[in-house]
Amino acid sequence: MVRAVEGVSFSVEKGQTLGIVGESGCGKSVTCLTVMGLNPKRNTISTGEALWKGKNLLTARARALREIRGNEISMIFQDPMTSLNPVHSIGKQLIEAVQLHRDLSTRQARARALELLKAVGIPKAETRLDDYPHQFSGGMRQRVMIAMALINDPDLLIADEPTTALDVTTQAQILTLMKRLQEEFGSAILIITHDLGVVAETADDVLVMYAANVVEQAPVEELFNRPQHPYTWGLMGSLPRLEVDMERLTQIPGQPPSLLRPPAGCRFHPRCPHVMEICKTTVPELAESPSGPEHLQRCHLDQETKDREAAKILEMTMAETG
Amino acid sequence: MSTNEQAAATTTNERPEMSPDDLLVVNDVKKYFPITRGIIFQKQIAAVQAVDGVSFNVKRGETLGIVGESGCGKSTLARCLVRLLDVTDGEIHFDGRDITRLSRLAMRPMRREMTMIFQDPYASLNPRKRVGFIIGEPLEVHGLGTAAEIKRRVQELLEVVGLNPEHYNRFPHEFSGGQRQRIGVARALAVNPKLIVCDEPVSALDVSVQAQILNLLKDLQDDFGLTYIFIAHDLNVVRHISDRVLVMYLGKVVEVASRDVLYSEPKHPYTGALLSAVPIPNPEKGRNRKPIVLEGDVPSPVNPPSACRFHPRCPRFVEGHCDVEEPQLYPFGNEQVAACHYPLERWPMGPDEMRRRGSARSPEQALQT
Numbered sequence: 001m002v003r004a005v006e007g008v009s010f011s012v013e014k015g016q017t018l019g020i021v022g023e024s025g026c027g028k029s030v031t032c033l034t035v036m037g038l039n040p041k042r043n044t045i046s047t048g049e050a051l052w053k054g055k056n057l058l059t060a061r062a063r064a065l066r067e068i069r070g071n072e073i074s075m076i077f078q079d080p081m082t083s084l085n086p087v088h089s090i091g092k093q094l095i096e097a098v099q100l101h102r103d104l105s106t107r108q109a110r111a112r113a114l115e116l117l118k119a120v121g122i123p124k125a126e127t128r129l130d131d132y133p134h135q136f137s138g139g140m141r142q143r144v145m146i147a148m149a150l151i152n153d154p155d156l157l158i159a160d161e162p163t164t165a166l167d168v169t170t171q172a173q174i175l176t177l178m179k180r181l182q183e184e185f186g187s188a189i190l191i192i193t194h195d196l197g198v199v200a201e202t203a204d205d206v207l208v209m210y211a212a213n214v215v216e217q218a219p220v221e222e223l224f225n226r227p228q229h230p231y232t233w234g235l236m237g238s239l240p241r242l243e244v245d246m247e248r249l250t251q252i253p254g255q256p257p258s259l260l261r262p263p264a265g266c267r268f269h270p271r272c273p274h275v276m277e278i279c280k281t282t283v284p285e286l287a288e289s290p291s292g293p294e295h296l297q298r299c300h301l302d303q304e305t306k307d308r309e310a311a312k313i314l315e316m317t318m319a320e321t322g
Numbered sequence: 323m324s325t326n327e328q329a330a331a332t333t334t335n336e337r338p339e340m341s342p343d344d345l346l347v348v349n350d351v352k353k354y355f356p357i358t359r360g361i362i363f364q365k366q367i368a369a370v371q372a373v374d375g376v377s378f379n380v381k382r383g384e385t386l387g388i389v390g391e392s393g394c395g396k397s398t399l400a401r402c403l404v405r406l407l408d409v410t411d412g413e414i415h416f417d418g419r420d421i422t423r424l425s426r427l428a429m430r431p432m433r434r435e436m437t438m439i440f441q442d443p444y445a446s447l448n449p450r451k452r453v454g455f456i457i458g459e460p461l462e463v464h465g466l467g468t469a470a471e472i473k474r475r476v477q478e479l480l481e482v483v484g485l486n487p488e489h490y491n492r493f494p495h496e497f498s499g500g501q502r503q504r505i506g507v508a509r510a511l512a513v514n515p516k517l518i519v520c521d522e523p524v525s526a527l528d529v530s531v532q533a534q535i536l537n538l539l540k541d542l543q544d545d546f547g548l549t550y551i552f553i554a555h556d557l558n559v560v561r562h563i564s565d566r567v568l569v570m571y572l573g574k575v576v577e578v579a580s581r582d583v584l585y586s587e588p589k590h591p592y593t594g595a596l597l598s599a600v601p602i603p604n605p606e607k608g609r610n611r612k613p614i615v616l617e618g619d620v621p622s623p624v625n626p627p628s629a630c631r632f633h634p635r636c637p638r639f640v641e642g643h644c645d646v647e648e649p650q651l652y653p654f655g656n657e658q659v660a661a662c663h664y665p666l667e668r669w670p671m672g673p674d675e676m677r678r679r680g681s682a683r684s685p686e687q688a689l690q691t
Contacts, residue, residue: 023528123618137619138392167391167555172599172613194529197601201608221605238533240562242585242600243607248540249533249562255498256528318604 002259004030006212007286009048010205012156015182017189019203019220021196021235023256027212028192029078032158034058035190036075037065052156071101074149078161080141084133090144091129097151116147120177139170146174150181157182158190163198175202196239200224208232211257211267214286218295225314228289228297228306230272233313244317266300274301274309342418345517345549346380346403351412353395353402357624371623372398374573375412380517385543385550387564387581389557389596393620395573396553397441400521403551404436405429417516434464437510441522443502447494453480453505454490460512479508483538500531507538511546519551524559536563557600561585566657569593572631573623575651579658587669589660591638594671614673630661637676638664 005027012018020028033039035050037057050057052068060068069075077083085093094113098104104112110129117125120143133141142162149157159178163171175198182189191202199206199220206223208216208231216229227233237250254271257263263270269279278300289295290303299306354369373395380386390396401407403414405421414422421432437460440446447456457479458472467475477487483504494502503523510518520539524532540563542548554560560567567584569577569592577590588594595614602608616635621627627634633644643663651659666676 023530139619168557168599169391169595169616170619171601173615175601176613176615195601196529196603197608200603200605201601201611224603224605234530236603238530239603240533240536240556240558241603242558242561242597243602243604246562249537251533251537252530253534255500255531 003212003262004259005034008207008209008214010207010214010217012188012190012205014155014188015186016205017182017191017203019199019206020190020192020209021194021199021206022209023194025256025259026209027259028194028209029160031209032075032160032190032192036069036073036158037062067101070097070149070154071152072154073156073158074152074154075158076142076145076149076160076162079165080138080145081165083145084141086133089130089132090136094129094144094148094151097148101152112151113147116151117144119150119181120144120147121173122147139166139173142166142170142174143177146177146181150185150187153185154187156188156190158192160192161194162191164193164195171198178202196235208235211262212259213267213298214296215268215299216295216297217286218289218291218297222291222295226289226291226295226307227310227313228295229268229299230274230301230309231268233309234271236313236317239317241317246316250313250316266298274305276300341379343381344379344415345382345417346551347413347415348379348403349377349413349415351376351399351402351414352410353398353407354410368624371573371626373402373409374623374626376570376573376575377412378568378575378578380549380551382516383543383547383549384565385552385563387560387567388551388553388570389555389560389567390570391555391620393572393623394570395623396555396570397521399570400438400519400551400553404433404438404519406438431464434460434513435515436517436519437513437515439503439506439510439518439520439523442526443499443506444526446506447502449494452491452493453497456494456505457508457512460509464513466513475512476508479512482511482542483508484534498531499527500534503527503531503535504538507535507542511542514546515548517549517551519553521553522555523552525554525556532559539563557596569596572620572626574631575661576632577658577660578651579654579660580656583656583658587658587666589654589658589665590632590662591636591664591666591676592632593660594666594669594676595637598670598673612672614671614676630663637673638662640664 008031010018020031022028034046035057046058091113095106095109098109098112114125114129117129122128122140122143136144163174166174193199203220206218206220207214210231216232227236234250234252238252240249252271257267265281266279266284269275284298284300286296286298289297351373352375353373354371356366357368357370358364359367376399388396402409409422413420416432416436454476458476461467461472461475477490480487480489485501485504524535527535543550552560552563561581564581566580568575571592577593584593588597595616598614602611614637618635621634628645629648630644633639649661649663651661653659
């Protein structure tokens with residue numbers, strides 16, 4: 001059995017953005033699919049609860065979930081090339097999304113689709129409504145995906161690596177767009193990414209995941225100013241940066257573990273430079289850091305070492321060029 | 323010859339001065355892919371101008387980074403350089419020798435001198451061959467040693483790239499993405515090349531593994547005095563590894579400069595836009611960042627825009643000039659060259675400042691076009 005996600009808790013408030021960071025295979029996407037009830041029922045076991053406005057999504061019936069999906073909660077998937085249906089025009093797909101949840105005539109739904117395409121900045125939206133996905137570029141398709149996700153004014157938008165497949169300039173366009181739409185519609189956003197830069201710029205709170213566990217959870221500024229977990233340090237140190245000269249990147253040795261047989265004790269211990277005896281046997285609790293209950297971390301290290309290491313990382317990564 | 327003249331000389335269409343420092347000199351290279359119609363009588367109706375008149379040089383022991391968005395011709399250029407593709411026009415001089423039109427046979431010994439690391443570590447290793455064979459094959463092809471010698475060399479290489487030499491008999495699927503990329507590096511290194519062309523070697527990897535590979539490439543360069551051409555779309559990565567950086571847009575070079583100059587004083591508006599678009603992993607700085615948002619997408623290389631290819635998306639576009647007269651690569655001192663009529667005066671620059679007063683286009687208008 002693969003334990004893809006274990007003991008993850010978080011909450012998102014209206015108008016807020018929560019970022020989930022981690023490397024591939026750490027359970028970021030599975031977390032979101034579980035919340036949305038999109039894991040195949042046949043071969044997954046989900047426990048715990050996902051409360052949406054007081055209702056538990058994990059035990060909700062399929063029909064009730066369908067009412068919520070695409071309406072109150074919607075999702076943007078990672079790959080804009082494969083998440084649109086290639087045999088239907090994007091207009092048809094957008095109209096379907098509206099009509100599933102609202103009692104609107106096709107004409108009205110079409111007007112709504114057009115409005116959204118304009119809102120996400122697709123040029124000549126009137127003529128492009130009847131185009132097929134292959135006639136759009138990657139960035140444009142991702143915009144169509146965003147338009148589709150926003151068409152029913154969702155209260156929560158889950159974005160699973162929304163810009164990973166895109167070029168930097170397109171990424172900047174999409175992130176700016178998401179920010180603007182959040183201001184306009186006041187939706188909450190859950191953004192999954194492996195890019196610390198994207199998190200730093202969009203999220204209010206951050207969850208760092210490693211091998212199916214949350215290893216650190218904090219408000220974004222707190223996380224970047226006082227990182228408490230060796231894995232977070234590793235991530236920050238291994239990032240080449242535009243504004244900082246680094247002769248050598250701090251590398252995290254080894255590979256992420258297989259979730260079929262995760263290491264005993266702290267799951268990061270085989271790769272951790274600060275590993276102690278206790279780490280190999282006892283799983284650390286997700287505990288409060290000295291900064292308060294907002295900042296949680298899962299590490300046995302004593303506070304003094306943590307502060308010293310965090311300061312080292314900060315000094316290295318914040319140093320200005322020249 | 324002063325540095326300025328040198329920069330100018332390599333960028334005009336004249337034959338560049340070959341300096342003994344240059345390992346690779348590329349002169350006005352073009353690669354067009356024909357689009358044909360008809361089954362029996364094939365008629366060329368158009369061409370994808372993937373690389374269109376690119377000139378640059380690479381000095382011995384340096385790393386030249388090539389950046390640009392997807393579809394700008396980076397990978398095509400890489401393949402042309404190692405003669406995996408034949409160029410349509412232009413010249414490539416490697417180590418003082420014109421290799422542009424060498425026959426396959428004549429090219430073979432040259433392939434020992436220049437090797438390549440590919441982007442996708444999953445697709446670039448033959449799944450049916452053992453690692454030992456994959457890394458040893460170039461040695462065998464070039465007749466470098468007996469079977470026993472090759473085996474010893476392969477094990478040595480595995481060690482050099484940080485893999486266990488005992489994994490000699492494993493298949494690629496038994497390795498993770500980062501380890502496979504190490505195998506790719508070992509294969510490229512096997513024949514002791516002078517130049518390694520790295521085509522997006524870390525794009526498919528996670529950040530922690532990416533850092534391992536970048537550190538490895540740097541160490542190998544120091545140990546073996548390698549020269550790299552490093553292609554990537556990630557500006558952070560390119561800055562980290564390169565000595566000089568070349569920016570491409572739609573098959574053309576728009577700017578070349580040493581790393582520090584390019585990242586602190588970009589001259590071409592496209593370079594500026596690219597730099598401003600990179601998210602900064604620092605909440606305080608990152609949130610105040612004002613990206614210069616380029617409107618629209620990269621145009622099709624089948625029918626590229628007239629004159630300056632960047633003009634339909636450029637915030638500094640001046641009608642009647644940028645769309646009529648093609649800018650040459652103008653020198654700016656410090657060996658920096660940029661192909662722009664209205665280069666940036668300073669950096670950083672906000673999106674509003676960047677827009678020239680003479681520029682006819684407002685962002686709203688740009689959206690509609």
